[in-house]
Amino acid sequence: MNQQSPAAVPETAAAQDARHESARANGIHIAGLTKTYIGDEGRKVALHDVDIDIAEGDVYGVIGLSGAGKSTLVRCINGLESYDKGSVTVRGHEVGDLSKKQLRDLRRGIGMIFQSFNLMPSRTAAGNVELALLDSDLTAAQRATRVSRLLDLVGLKDKADSYPSELSGGQKQRVAIARALANNPKVLLSDEATSALDPSTTKSILKLLRRLHDDLGLTIVIITHQMSVIKQICNRVAVIDHGTITEEGRTFDVFANPRTPLTQAFVATTSSLGKIDDLIADKSPLIALHPGQVLLRMRYISQEVSEALVSHISRTFGIDANIIVGDIDVIDDAPLGGLVVILDGAADRIEAAIDYLRNRNIGIEVLTA
Numbered sequence: 001m002n003q004q005s006p007a008a009v010p011e012t013a014a015a016q017d018a019r020h021e022s023a024r025a026n027g028i029h030i031a032g033l034t035k036t037y038i039g040d041e042g043r044k045v046a047l048h049d050v051d052i053d054i055a056e057g058d059v060y061g062v063i064g065l066s067g068a069g070k071s072t073l074v075r076c077i078n079g080l081e082s083y084d085k086g087s088v089t090v091r092g093h094e095v096g097d098l099s100k101k102q103l104r105d106l107r108r109g110i111g112m113i114f115q116s117f118n119l120m121p122s123r124t125a126a127g128n129v130e131l132a133l134l135d136s137d138l139t140a141a142q143r144a145t146r147v148s149r150l151l152d153l154v155g156l157k158d159k160a161d162s163y164p165s166e167l168s169g170g171q172k173q174r175v176a177i178a179r180a181l182a183n184n185p186k187v188l189l190s191d192e193a194t195s196a197l198d199p200s201t202t203k204s205i206l207k208l209l210r211r212l213h214d215d216l217g218l219t220i221v222i223i224t225h226q227m228s229v230i231k232q233i234c235n236r237v238a239v240i241d242h243g244t245i246t247e248e249g250r251t252f253d254v255f256a257n258p259r260t261p262l263t264q265a266f267v268a269t270t271s272s273l274g275k276i277d278d279l280i281a282d283k284s285p286l287i288a289l290h291p292g293q294v295l296l297r298m299r300y301i302s303q304e305v306s307e308a309l310v311s312h313i314s315r316t317f318g319i320d321a322n323i324i325v326g327d328i329d330v331i332d333d334a335p336l337g338g339l340v341v342i343l344d345g346a347a348d349r350i351e352a353a354i355d356y357l358r359n360r361n362i363g364i365e366v367l368t369a
């Protein structure tokens with residue numbers, strides 16, 4: 001395993017401390033955050049004891065199923081929702097302690113984009129972007145120059161005079177991004193911004209966000225229920241389940257070694273290795289196991305090709321290893337290999353082979369035994 005990508009090197013305690021400090025000073029630091037709603041159906045704990053450090057410059061993903069608490073988290077970050085307990089600091093300011101005016105200033109420094117774009121149908125693309133500047137000290141001419149520059153930034157200069165009804169979903173989201181960047185925010189919150197878009201438009205919007213992140217030094221928080229979005233753009237991810245963070249880490253690490261069943265299910269949606277779950281559910285003859293055989297899913301830092309890994313364990317432990325599926329992902333610029341195999345041999349030899357793989361930092365899931 002001689003992969004040299006930074007993502008392949010284990011995260012050190014010093015790196016974690018540095019992230020923590022960056023989150024507190026210039027990013028988003030969330031500690032012990034608890035939010036309860038009191039509604040017609042009684043009390044509903046939407047967030048429970050949430051801790052998250054989003055360092056300056058992160059593209060940080062928060063993924064969860066519907067109702068997990070993602071939007072509540074975003075609303076706590078930009079001060080639209082109060083919280084019962086804990087702390088939310090954005091660029092060093094405790095959101096819950098801010099006055100109304102300070103909150104307005106905070107929100108000006110946080111751009112937001114949504115699934116539904118939230119554009120005014122009666123205003124052109126330029127008019128929608130200009131809306132975000134009406135509170136500023138800029139003159140009409142200065143606003144027009146800035147709007148034109150923003151539309152250029154998102155690749156829509158020629159659509160300045162088009163109305164939302166004349167734009168595609170991807171173009172509408174570009175207008176919304178231009179509007180979100182109008183006041184030079186340091187932070188951009190994206191709440192399911194690509195959920196209504198087809199995969200290729202999603203890809204182009206994520207590419208745009210990545211470029212804006214790189215060029216403008218933005219910190220971006222991506223809220224999504226799609227692991228493919230996390231895979232394409234985020235350097236770090238938190239999995240939220242029923243208001244609790246169940247897994248958190250570098251995107252590469254989470255994909256290489258998903259720990260909880262929910263995260264494993266999310267990861268499975270993005271790779272052909274996930275197809276094996278359908279084969280199991282369908283009781284496919286392809287993976288019908290004889291007594292003593294074990295079906296194994298492995299994820300490993302690529303470079304070491306699948307065949308080499310498989311022939312090595314076969315030779316060393318005197319077992320047969322049959323490859324069912326193999327593929328390579330690229331996550332946070334680092335390749336991640338995956339393989340599903342059936343192991344066949346003496347039980348203690350198979351166990352020794354699995355121990356060997358685990359000790360070599362290969363993510364292992366025994367699917368059926």
Ligand SMILES: Nc1ncnc2c1ncn2[C@@H]1O[C@H](COP(=O)(O)OP(=O)(O)OP(=O)(O)O)[C@@H](O)[C@H]1O
Nearest residue numbers: 037039044046064065066067068069070071072073
């Ligand atoms: N204003 C409210 N009053 C009462 N309960 C609420 C309110 N807003 C959200 N909830 C509940 O809090 C929980 C978290 O909701 P939230 O909208 O944050 O989840 P989500 O992960 O964003 O879901 P989705 O992806 O469906 O938007 C859900 O059970 C929801 O029903």
